[in-house]
Amino acid sequence: MGAPVVVGVSLKMYFGHRQSLDWCASVAELSRSHAAVASGAVELFVIPGYLSVPAAAEIFGSGPVAVGAQDLASEDTGAFTGEVSGVELAEVGVRVVEVGHAERRRLFGESDEVVRSKTAAALRNNMTPVLCIGESVKSDPVDAAAESMRQVVSALEGAPAGRVIVAYEPVWAIGAAEPAPAEYIRAVCAILRASVAALSGRDGSAVIYGGSAGPGLLTQLGSDVDGLFLGRFAHDTAALGRVLDEAADLAASRGKESER
Template identity: 70%
Template sequence: MGARVSVGVSLKMYFGHRQARDWFARVAEIARTHPAVTGGDVELFVIPTYLQVLPALDAFAGTPVLVGAQDAAAEDAGAFTGEVSPAELAEVGVQVVEVGHAERRRLFCETDEVVAAKTAAALRNGLVPVLCIGETERAEADVAAAEVMAQLQSALADAPAGRVLVAYEPVWAIGAPEPAPAEHIRAVAGALRAAVPTLPGRAGSGVIYGGSAKPGLLGALDDSVDGLFLGRFAHDPSALAAVLDEAAELASRQTEAAG
């Protein structure tokens, strides 16, 4: 893991089982034939519901697509009815896990302390946390940057070493008709992207943008992000394919810039 550009999709709870399996099949075909994905320049990960994880692993077998989970417990085992163990997720082949999404914080009262515990649990089990952070209210870029940097430091303060994908998702942009303005994303995500490589033990980490992300956005963000985290705008596989094309262009530009 550790491509130049990462593109992820969370299906949340939008798809039923049959619909999800059909979507997996279509996306697997795209992944098998997309040069940037097969060549490793673009990393694609898919995060379905828990019940869809095993069929997703089957559907994406033989492709570079990584399968993730939308959440994981802070503990590896024990009397935790209804929870899903990060150790078991790793055992079945899951490689990434979403942590700290705004909906988990709002609907299930997850605090910064819970997010930190889940981030640590993911890392100690060899999973890559997709660590969701973002300002709760719309604010100037410098204020937003300070808020998300505090969230990042809180989540990683006592976490084991390992790669992390930081998903910058301004809470006010999640579910909105449009993403946050490009200049705002560039400023806040750019600050995160400058900070993440300096964190000890975080080799291969990067910053991706979520929050109503859709085709056409990645090109407007220049080099301020390392990819996108998509939601409903990826329900159409052709839209996902368009984002993968944009990611391939970004990866090419980064390769050229690196000399």
């Protein structure tokens, strides 16, 4: 079996604690009944709010679904009131952690330097960073890919070796009613996949697409992406199930291509 198709979900701050756990329980049931998730052909991760992370880790247990965090501190310990360290996250079972989302940059002033320090913190604590990158203004796909890859290289400068999930989310498409045009996404992600694959010490890395992603999109994107990063469209677990079905179909087609 080749590399898995990756599907991730961030709940942001839409759900309360109880609602988050009810959703996680539904997704855990879905994942147990989904052959592609159970086999590892599709890699699924979910990112609830901080307070729900330990309980979510218990709900998913040792199964194939990874629990993530929406952010982490750049330091591992110290007098940093209100921060949550990578050490603590790893201790409670976090396996992936979102870094550098456009909302963190826009609302909380996170610079390239901050993103770089948080990426290093995730990797040194044996968590996979879900590195969010993307251009602010729609442009030519080649230029968009160049700016996105600049952000990737900047974030990984001096970081420990390890796998990275690059989440391409053009800033202008986040929260939009419709995603960016499929042709545009495919063109940018094809370049990103080739560039990320060439990075040293990043074996197994993936490039997934976010930015108003939902059911039906992965089928349009095909093998130019490694998966999707979902937001509000995955609040409905039936919609998430449809995306997992699409991911399973993509994984199967990739398997056939690798056998040729």
